[in-house]
Amino acid sequence: MQKLNSSGTHCNTLPRDAELQLRLADSGGSGEGKENGAGAQFLPRTEEGGSFCTKRRMLVGLDVICLCVASIPFFACELKAVTPYKRGFFCGDTTITYPYLEQEAIPDTLLTAGGIVITGLTIAFGECYRVRFRGVHSRAFVQNRYVSCLYKELGSFLFGCSVCQSLTNMAKLSVGRLRPYFLSVCNVTYASINCVPGQYVSQVSCRQPDLKLVEEARKSFFSGHASFAMYTMLYLVFYLQARLSWRGARLVRPLVQFLLVILAIYTGLSRISDYRHHPTDVLTGFIQGGLTAYWVAFFISSMFKPCARPELSPTSTSLESPLSSQQTVC
Structure with a gap:
């Protein structure tokens, strides 16, 4: 059986079946492989353990690559590598005639820092x-139990952040919906362009020298604030539901979850008050962020997956159990 020390799982720890075979085949040989009655060849501990550790490290590297790939659309938009689609408008449309407000209720920095x-x-x-009080262990190759558990949970959360924002930025660039303050930033009016009410204007020459403001005015659909706030807060709601098991007060956990959802909803509604997004942009952002949080929490993260009890394994009755009855492996 594999043994775990107080710091966690070692890289040279073998799977249970391989360890059992090695103990049965071990007859005092130096380092060469041994054969049982059926002719099966047993590898030395160092070779088998090193291969197991290398495989684990490769899987971690694959996780990092997946995280980087999921972040490509997000950085493509943030670094201005792709310009938004130049959509026109109908003359007389009042939804894009709101004034431009420089002050925002929740700026981008506050949203990102607060959510993460x-x-x-x-x-x-x-x-x-x-890990400290519930005796939870991890099968990961990382020796430190704290680092191992944080890697799995925080890694899933950050991957969801990348997916959520990448989907949002991809929609902003491909749709190119005009923000409510588009005409104000463009510094034009319907009278100045001499258009007929109801006529579709495909192109307009903006009198705004700052081209960045004009490009931002074409990224209304859908709200990144609403999607990111809903994802982070709803993911935290799911995490509290899975981990907070204190039964002392029945309404404490629901109250905290309610406040988190209210904070996410307020963030999205503030984008309408700031004339940054249309109501449908915010609603779509809420739906996208909520679906992403549900997908990551239930299908990627391990928070709702049952943990194994090593002492209940069929092979643990004849060999020494590495964990106590109060410890679990996730």
């Missing part, structure tokens, strides 16, 4: 608590 810090710190604290 609140959710990230809560997950980090929760996983450290589980």
